[in-house]
Amino acid sequence: MEQRPWHDEYPLEVPTALDYPSVPLPLLLKDAAERFPEQPALTFFGKKTNYRKLLELCYRFAxxxxxIGVKPGDRVALLMPNMPSYIISYYGVLFAGAVVVQLNPLHVERELLRHLTDSGADTIVCVDLLLPRIRNISEKAGLKRIIVTSIGEELPFLKKTLYPLLQKRKGSAVQVDVDKEPLFSFRRLLRAARPVPATPDIDPDTDVAVLQYTGGTTGAAKGVMLxxxxxxxxxxQCKAWMYRLKEGAEIVLAAVPLFHVYGMTVCMNFGISIGANLLLVPKFEIESLLKTIHRSKPTIFPGAPTMYIAINHHPLASVKYRLSSINCCISGSAPLPLEVQQQFEKLTGGRLVEGYGLSECSPVTHVNPVWEKRKTGSIGVPWPDTDCKIIDPESGEEKAVREIGELVIRGPQVMKGYWNKPEETAKVLEDGWVRTGDMAYMDEEGFFYIVDRKKDMIIAGGYNIFPREVEEVLFEHPDVQEAAVIGVADAYRGETVKAFIVRKAGVGVTEEELNAFCRSKLASYKVPRIYEFRDSLPKTMVGKVLRRELREEEAKTPPQT
Structure with a gap:
C-alpha cells in the first residue's frame, strides 16, 4: 500500500506493512503452547489451566x-458464556477443520433457531443452563448432536462441590440425561478421546473459520464469513500495535463476551497469541469484577464504555480495590466519552484508548496509539495494511479532508462475504472495499472520526443531525450517567431529537437543566426537544446501545405536534 497520511502518526516501533503467513488459526494456540507450556493460559474462579494442558484438551475435543461424525467444513455452534469449555470447543472445532458458529447466550429460542437454520449447523456445544432452549428448537433446527457442558464442572474443588446446591437454591438447576441421543457429555467426550496432534487440511485464505452473526443493531443479523x-x-495487526506488551507475562481480563467478535479477537485470539493468562469472567457484575481485578491483577482490559463507566461510578473503586495493575485498555463497541476515559485513567493509572471495528473486519480496523499521541473523540488511525477512505454514500466519489461521508475499508482482515447472501454481500463489498455504513471524516493527520451510523442520522427541518454529537454533549453533564439520542416523528420538522437519559445515582437533573446545558454547547436545531428519563437503556451484551430498539418503541407512539 502506498504512503497514507496516518503512516506518519505510527509509533516508530510499528511498521506500516506486516508479513501474514498463511496458517490455520488454531496454530496460534499450538505455537503458544510450544513457547509457554507451563504458563497459565486460563484462570476460571481461581482454577488455572496451563498452555500445555489447554492444547491437549483442544486436541482431545477435535x-x-x-x-461422533463431525467432518471438515461442518458448522458447529457454540452457546456458552466465557468459560474454559468455550475456548476448548472453539479451538477444538478449528483443529477438526470445522467452522465455529458463534451464538449469543442471551438470545431467545426464535433468534437461536434463525441462526442455527441459516448456518446449517447440526452440532452444538451448549452450557447446561441453556439446554432447555435448545431442546425446544432442536428438531426444527435439525440438530443431530447436542454436547452439554457445565460451569460447575470447571470450578475449583470446593466451589465445584457447592455449585449444585447453589443452583438448586436459585431454582436454576437443570437435569441432563446424557445417556440418550443426541445428548453428549462434554467431559465424557474429552476423557474418551485421544490427545492426537491435529493439523487441519484447509486453505487459510479461502476456508471459513468462523461464522460471526452481526449484532442486529441496524436490522436482521447476517452471518459474516471470516x-x-x-x-x-x-x-x-494487534500484536504489532501493542508492541510494549511482554509475551508470556500478560494477564488479560476477559470480561467482554468471547462469542462477540471483539472479545474473540482482542481478548482470546490475541491473548493466546502472546501467551497471556486469560481471566475468564462469565458475567459482568461490577462488584465481582472489581474483586477479580484487585485479586488477580490483570494488565490488559479490553472492554466497552459501559464497563469503564460502571467502574468509575462505583463508590469503593478508589477506596477498597487496587486497580493499578491495569496497563492498557482498548475500548470498542461504542463511542468512548472523554469524561469516561479521563476518569478511568486517573483511577487506574493505565492507558485507555478508543478503537473501531466491525464484524465484517474481524473486527479491528482503527485504534488510537496507546502510548503515543492520541486524539480525543477520534477512533484513531488505520492499522497496518488497512486502507481507508471517505466517500459520498450515493455517488461513491471520494471526499476531501474533514468532509463527512461513508467510511469504506480494505485490508487483510476484511471478510469473505455474508453466508448464503450474495446479494447482501454485493451491497457492501466491492473490489475488496467494505462499506461500513458509518458516517465519518478524516483530519489532516489521518485520524478518523465517526460521526454516526448512516441509518441513525436525524433529518430535522432539512438539517442533518448526528446522534453521537448530541450524546457527547449530554455525557459532559456531571449528572448524566448514560445517554442515547434518536430521531422521532414530528409533524412539522419531519423528525425531531429525543434524548433518553440515565441519571447518576442520587441526583435529580431535570429536563430544563439539560435543555439549558445543551443550548450552551449545540446549535439550536440539534438540541433535544424531548427528554425521557430511564433506569437503563437497551444494549447488546457488549454494551452497545440499541438505538433501533428505542426507535421501534417510539414508532408505536403518535407523532409529536
Whole structure:
C-alpha cells in the first residue's frame, strides 16, 4: 500500500506493512503452547489451566468431534458464556477443520433457531443452563448432536462441590440425561478421546473459520464469513500495535463476551497469541469484577464504555480495590466519552484508548496509539495494511479532508462475504472495499472520526443531525450517567431529537437543566426537544446501545405536534 497520511502518526516501533503467513488459526494456540507450556493460559474462579494442558484438551475435543461424525467444513455452534469449555470447543472445532458458529447466550429460542437454520449447523456445544432452549428448537433446527457442558464442572474443588446446591437454591438447576441421543457429555467426550496432534487440511485464505452473526443493531443479523487468514491477520495487526506488551507475562481480563467478535479477537485470539493468562469472567457484575481485578491483577482490559463507566461510578473503586495493575485498555463497541476515559485513567493509572471495528473486519480496523499521541473523540488511525477512505454514500466519489461521508475499508482482515447472501454481500463489498455504513471524516493527520451510523442520522427541518454529537454533549453533564439520542416523528420538522437519559445515582437533573446545558454547547436545531428519563437503556451484551430498539418503541407512539 502506498504512503497514507496516518503512516506518519505510527509509533516508530510499528511498521506500516506486516508479513501474514498463511496458517490455520488454531496454530496460534499450538505455537503458544510450544513457547509457554507451563504458563497459565486460563484462570476460571481461581482454577488455572496451563498452555500445555489447554492444547491437549483442544486436541482431545477435535478427536471427539470426528468420532461422533463431525467432518471438515461442518458448522458447529457454540452457546456458552466465557468459560474454559468455550475456548476448548472453539479451538477444538478449528483443529477438526470445522467452522465455529458463534451464538449469543442471551438470545431467545426464535433468534437461536434463525441462526442455527441459516448456518446449517447440526452440532452444538451448549452450557447446561441453556439446554432447555435448545431442546425446544432442536428438531426444527435439525440438530443431530447436542454436547452439554457445565460451569460447575470447571470450578475449583470446593466451589465445584457447592455449585449444585447453589443452583438448586436459585431454582436454576437443570437435569441432563446424557445417556440418550443426541445428548453428549462434554467431559465424557474429552476423557474418551485421544490427545492426537491435529493439523487441519484447509486453505487459510479461502476456508471459513468462523461464522460471526452481526449484532442486529441496524436490522436482521447476517452471518459474516471470516476466514482463517482474516482472523490471524487481525491478531498480527494487534500484536504489532501493542508492541510494549511482554509475551508470556500478560494477564488479560476477559470480561467482554468471547462469542462477540471483539472479545474473540482482542481478548482470546490475541491473548493466546502472546501467551497471556486469560481471566475468564462469565458475567459482568461490577462488584465481582472489581474483586477479580484487585485479586488477580490483570494488565490488559479490553472492554466497552459501559464497563469503564460502571467502574468509575462505583463508590469503593478508589477506596477498597487496587486497580493499578491495569496497563492498557482498548475500548470498542461504542463511542468512548472523554469524561469516561479521563476518569478511568486517573483511577487506574493505565492507558485507555478508543478503537473501531466491525464484524465484517474481524473486527479491528482503527485504534488510537496507546502510548503515543492520541486524539480525543477520534477512533484513531488505520492499522497496518488497512486502507481507508471517505466517500459520498450515493455517488461513491471520494471526499476531501474533514468532509463527512461513508467510511469504506480494505485490508487483510476484511471478510469473505455474508453466508448464503450474495446479494447482501454485493451491497457492501466491492473490489475488496467494505462499506461500513458509518458516517465519518478524516483530519489532516489521518485520524478518523465517526460521526454516526448512516441509518441513525436525524433529518430535522432539512438539517442533518448526528446522534453521537448530541450524546457527547449530554455525557459532559456531571449528572448524566448514560445517554442515547434518536430521531422521532414530528409533524412539522419531519423528525425531531429525543434524548433518553440515565441519571447518576442520587441526583435529580431535570429536563430544563439539560435543555439549558445543551443550548450552551449545540446549535439550536440539534438540541433535544424531548427528554425521557430511564433506569437503563437497551444494549447488546457488549454494551452497545440499541438505538433501533428505542426507535421501534417510539414508532408505536403518535407523532409529536
Amino acid at each position: 478427536d471427539a468431534l470426528s468420532h 476466514t482463517h487468514s482474516n482472523l490471524t491477520a487481525n491478531v498480527r
